[in-house]
Amino acid sequence: MLTFAGLDVTAADGTALVRGVDAEARPGQPLTLLGETGSGKSLVLAAAMGSLAPGLRASGRVMLDGTEMLSATHSVRRALWGRRLATLPQEPWLALDPTMRALGQVAEVYRLVRGMPAAASELEARARLAELGLDGAAAHYPFQLSGGMAQRLALATLRASGAPVLLADEPTKGLDADRRDEAGARLRAEADRGRTVVCVTHDVAIARALGGEVAVMLEGxxxxxxxxxxxxxxxxxxxxxxxxxxxxxxxxxxxxxPAPRGEVAVTAEGVRRSFGGRPVLRGITFSVLRGEIVAVTGPSGCGKTTLGDVLLGLLRPDAGQVRRLPGVAPWRFGKLYQDPPSAFAPHQTMRQALSDLAQRHGLSWAAIAALLDRLRLGPLLLDRRPEALSGGELQRFALARVLALDPVFLFADEPTSRLDPITQGEVSNLLGELVTERGLGVLLVTHDAALAAKLADRVVQLRPSGAEC
Structure with a gap:
């Protein structure tokens, strides 16, 4: 049993980030922490794991059966990690070993944590990957996986641990609807097997699927x-x-x-792209006009991110060609990354990152501040480093930074997957306003069919083969 009693988390400057949280998760009865980005949900899990960022202090009580986690020594907590307490982090690419292939990441959990022989560990690892639709990615490194595939790989390593208490931080972000429902069902199945599951999410559908108890959080x-x-x-x-x-x-x-301007921001003609001999894009042809939003949907791993990277010139097509609006500075073709930590230097505060941008491109701080205000990013957040921000807050900072450069084309890779429904609506409205105000052309990658239908002017669906529907 995992119990939170009067849990507080305080920043070094005395700001209260989590205040008086009382909750309990029991075997077979999941606990879901539901709420908007920045509400303190992930900090509750970090306090339980003993992995709060430097400068944050927890008080109150967190009890794992008879063990008081807040006062436990590092060696005591470390002995519990992966054995009695396991976590699925919000940003899987930070937790996955970039030098190990997918199969090895899961197999080593069976070998080192569960004490199984190497051959048996590999067999179990292959079974876990197959269950999550990753059997074809066993030999891939994390950088070769889509965001959704990396999320499933992290989920496979979590399940391999066999720990009786599972902490899942946004386990379904970046997953298409089928994979989201599947991940929710698997977490519910773990609870039905007698495990204690604590899930942090902004996805109401997952809260419904898990059942158990729900605690709705706002402002800590x-x-x-x-x-x-x-x-x-x-x-x-x-x-x-x-x-x-x-x-x-x-x-x-x-x-x-209003109708798009008719000016083509970027166009692809017969674009093909393969990785390791595996075709990902097969003859894609379409354009994005200034003043329109084109949504790209399809299952995880079908090539949506690859398509956007080819349009931006971050990847070269194997065949076909890409043309971008001539006479426009390269930095006005921007990307909003699926994993926001990959877009920021970990040692820099947000204020420094945005100040460097303003200095490099001659931008006024007033214009940046106006964007921050529209994105509900308060001044107190500016002096935090990426590790001290929620995934949703960091995503909004990434959006502010790319919009400050007045792009003519924006590749938005799952821009709302880390945002709660309320903030999703606000950011989507802002994106629609900027498309109209600035003649911005947007390629929106999303797994959310409802969001695509509400926001996009056109929808392009990719099949798993990388062919356009």
């Missing part, structure tokens, strides 16, 4: 807590109702945008 506090069916079907707090009503499928129709 639990606003409402109770059985999932009660909280999600008959919420008593206004914030919970607002969160449930903000799911993309429930969004009202967005205001119609």
């Amino acid at each position: 506090r639990v606003m409402e807590r109770g059985p999932a069916e009660t909280v999600l079907e008959h919420p008593s707090h206004g914030y919970t109702r607002r969160l449930l009503e903000a799911e993309p499928a429930r969004w009202p129709a967005l205001p119609p945008r």
Whole structure:
């Protein structure tokens, strides 16, 4: 059993980030922490693991059966990691070993944590990869995997540990609807086997699938807590109702945008691209105009990110050609990365990162500050490093930085997958406004069919073969 009693997390400057959290997860009864980005959900898990970022301090009580986790020594906590307590991190690419192939990442858990022989470890690892649709990626390194595939690989290593307590931090971001439902079902199955599951998510569908108990968090506090069916079907707090009503499928129709300018921002003609002899893109032809949003959908690993990288010139096509609007500076063709930590230097604060950008390109701080305000990024966040920000906060900083360069074309790779429904709506509205205001052309990669239908002017669907539907 994992119990939180009066848990507080405080920053070095005295700012309270988590305040008085009381919750409990039992074997067979999952606990879901649900809420918007920056509400302190992930900090609760980090406090339980003993992995809070430097400068953050936890107080109160976190009990794992009879062990007090907050006062435990590092050696005591380390002895629990992977054996009694295992975590699926919010950013899997930070947790995966970049020098190891997918099969080896899972097999070593069986060998080193579970004590199984090497041959048996490999057999079990292959079975876990096959269960998650990764049997064809066993020999791939993390950099060769899509974001969704990396997420599934991290989930496979989590399940391999056999730990009785599983902490899952946003386990379904970057996954298509089928994979999301599958991941939720697997976590629910782990609970049904008697494991204790704590899940942090902004995805209401996952909270419904897991059942058990739900605690809704806002600004570091639990606003409402109770059985999932009660909280999600008959919420008593206004914030919970607002969160449930903000799911993309429930969004009202967005205001119609003017017709695109007719000026082509970027075009692809017969583009093909393979990796290691495996075709990913097969003869893709289409254009993105200034003033329009084109959504690209399809299952994880079908080539959506590869297509965007080819359009930007980050990858060369094996065949075909890409043309971009002539006479435009290269930095005005921008990318919003699927994994926001990959876009920032880990030792820099957000203020320094944005100041460097302003100095390099002659931008005014007032213009950057206006973008930060529109994205609900307060001044207190500017002096934090990436590790001290939630995934959603970091994603919004990444969006502010790329928009500050006044792009004519933006490749937005899953720009809302780390955002709660409320913030998704706000960011989507902002993106639509900027498309109209600036004549911005957007290639939007998303797994969310409802979001694509609400926001995009056109939808391009890729098959698993990389061919366009």
